[in-house]
Amino acid sequence: MIELLTPQEVERARPAGRFVGDTLQALRERIRVGTNLLEIDEWAARMIEARAAVSCYVDYAPSFGRGPFGHVICTSVNDAVLHGLPHDYALQQGDLLSLDLAVSVDGWVADAAVTFSVGGWACEGDRRMVEATERALEAAIRVARAGNRVGDLSHAVSRVLSGAGYRVNTDFGGHGVGSTMHQDPHVPNQGxxxxxPRLRPGMLLAIEPWVMADTDQLTVDDDGWTLRSRTGARAAHSEHTVAITTGDPVVLTRPSGA
Incomplete structure (x- = not known):
């Protein structure tokens, strides 16, 4: 079932989006070469607790994972692209790091992800890949308007990613959010x-383009969670939570001042 929020409920969801966007920005600014993935998880947990928010990941135990997840943030490094389980690893110069955070604030969920290079870009290919996911996300946001369809969003994503030379995996993609983290509709990255489904005012959609440099095939770590490129190629992931309104789409998870 697709959850439709009233305009008042969309307003009440804004703090969740702001918190997720600001938390990801704060973590990105704090992370350095040598930062441990478990430190990042601890920092995020403290921010969530201070806000009296609720992590959507700690008790998350879907059929595809080996749950519960047990941490508050996904930390995917280099060839890991989704559901990266935080573990004892100190980040190195040029590591490509994706942070994915979903939090409930006052009963409303927001979900977002960013990818960046630690300590500077290791290669131009990494920068181009991250920028491709960001451009694909913005292209989808532009068509996230009432009356359009989910396939329009998916096509906007795939047009950018395929046009940049990347293969698109459709096993995992975007999704509805609202009072819970994962809802209908599924928003694949190709369509x-x-x-x-037709987009209607009151829908909250987590749109999340992701790619791997030279493949669309995934493998799963022994932890049962972390998804990596089958070839060992590096990967990138960008995500925002977007509200469908009677007018322009509203990106709830942009950091304050962005």
Whole structure:
């Protein structure tokens, strides 16, 4: 079922989006070469506690994982692209790090992800790949309007990613959010315009383009969670939570001042 929020409920969801966006920005600014992934998880946990918010990940135990997840943030490094389980690893110069955070504030969920290079870009290919996911995300946001369809969002994502030379995996993609983290509709990163559920005011969608440098095939770590490229190629992931309104789309998870 697709959850539709009233305009008042969308307003009440804004603090969750702001918190997620600001937390990811604060973590990004704090992370340095030598930062341990478990430190990042601890920092995020303290921020969540200070806000009296609730992590959507700690008790998360879907059928595809080996749950519960047990941490508050996903930390995916280099060839890991999704659901990276924080572990004892100190980040190195040029590591490509994706942070994915979903939190409930006052009963409303927001979900976002960023990818960046630690201590400077290791290669131009990393920068281009991250920028491709960011451009794909913005392209999807531009068509996230009432009356359009989910396939329009998916097509906008795939047009950018495929146009940049990347293969697109459709096993995992975006999704609805609201009072819970994962809801209908599924928002794949590839699709045909004019297909899928129609976008309606009050829908909250987590749109999340992700790619791997030279493949669309995944493998799963022994931890049962971390998804990596099958070839060992590096990967990137960008995500925002977007509210469908009667007018322009509203990106709830942009950091304050962005």
């Amino acid at each position: 045909r315009p004019g297909t899928g």
